[in-house]
Amino acid sequence: MPTVALAITDRISLVDVAAPCEIFGVDRSDLADPWYDFTVCGPAGARVGDWFHPASPASLDGLVSADTVIVPASHRLRESPPADLVAAVRAAYERGSRVASICTGAFVLAAAGLLDGRRATTHWMHTAALAARCPRARVDPDALYVDEGRVLTSAGKSAGFDLCLHLVRLDHGATAANDVAGQLVLPPRPDGGRARPIQAAGGEDPVLSALEPWVAAHLHRPLTVGDLARQANMSTRHLTRKFNAITGMTPLQWLLARRIRRARELLETTDECVEQIADRTGMGTAATLRRNFNRAVGVPPDTYRRTFRTGPQVARRFG
Template sequence: MSTVAVAVADGILHFELALACELLGSPPPVPVDGWYEVVICGAGPVRADGRFLLEPDAGLDRLVRADTVIVPGWAEVDVDPPADLVQAVRAAYEAGARVASLCTGAFVLAAAGLLDGRRATTHWAHTATLAARHPRVDVDPDVLYVDEGRVLTAAGKAAALDLCLHLVRRDHGSAVANAVARRLVVAPHRPGGQAQFVATPVPEPRGHPLSDLLAWTGRHLDQSLTVEDLARRANMSSRHLGRHFRSMTGTTSLQWLLTQRIRRAQELLETTDDSVDVIAEATGMGTAATLRRHFNRTVGVPPDAYRRTFRARRL
């Protein structure tokens, strides 16, 4: 079992705290070996959002024995975070833990020196402050989350959920992450590089002009689809399609389509014995070489290595 320590102190934001505990602390709706044990760690009773009094499960010294440390959002970004919290997070990282921040929890990681020389993000309203206070951090204000291996950062609120699902996907695979997302009634995957927000509000999916197209595309990923094909299916021009895609997903139609193909390939690699050639055809990639190129660039490892990793975790 993997231990997830959630580090808390006075001024912690209750939304991100509750989100991490619910998503990672509740048993998944499908069988899985080695789910998380979530432990809330603090120096003593803390007040979240100035309204909720919380009694931690353990002290901050417990962080050094955790596999993953999560630092939820931090309310007081204009002042330095508590020194004991910063020191405990740094010690946990030095002991080998993976460390992730949600929303303004990035200020704690930055104070601990864990973001120096790394790309990171936080809530868009505070990215300028983070960059000014910590000039050695490469702050990206335009993404949902950043995965730097053992150090991960998420933007605000819903992006914290995206990062937690990303952790589940990294640890247990796409099938489990998708099952957890279905239980929470949320989208199973939003790429970390997607924009934090768009200029116009995102309409309800059911009433959006692309809702039927997205569902149809998901069922026909084995086909070679172009922007023109999607536009014809949606009965609109390619330019009009592009505007709708950007407003609904924050990305282009081709990037969205590639992401769906990669996620489908991950599921097939995890759940079937199909060859890479067969999976390339099933996901519309055409050839194994094309699948390997895009998969390696997106996921960071070749398809065969990805399959071996998740097969090994089931043994």
């Protein structure tokens, strides 16, 4: 039976533990048997919110033996995370555990050295702080969750549900994950999605935000960095620097992400064939679409379409 351990700290928010408790802590052996052996680990007397006390949580040492460790949001970002929590998370990873964070729990993973050299995300309001705290990480402010193998991170609080469903999908397959999503009346999002509009540190960036609707209207064209720069009324070098500073991506990487997102929407909402979708998204050929889609999403376009279309039926059944 796969084991999941949830690491709590004192006065952690109730919403931050909702996703792992609901998804891993409820017996769903009717969907996949065995389901999960779920344990809450934390200091004695730890409170969830200001009033809820978990009954006899296991010590943080329990993290080390778990197959998957979930680290929810940290509410004390101005301080270093608790040293015993950081040590337990690091020990769990070194033993072979899969470690996942929800929201600002990414700061615990950063303190444990698990984000160095990896792509990661957190709540968009704190991505700049995470990048400053962990300069060797590639912080993506635009992702709902990021899967880097045995290290996974997610954005704001509700993105924890997307991340936990992704873990179920990895462990038990798309059907089980979609069934859980349907029971919770959540949309199945097999790819990490998109967390927010393009934001600069002081708010939404007007230049890059203005590009989004223009690019959306011209995705069928073979756009270049020069095309984007002319539309933004700046040099290609300046545009590239702005994209790197705000999104952590090059303009072409960002453009490809937009093409993939549009391809997902068409796969979800139309019966157009892959060749038609490739043409409408500016990827030219079905082979190019399949290669880029599989690399970005992790499944071929046809598989994605079948997986997504299971979701609404499940939602109707349980909603």
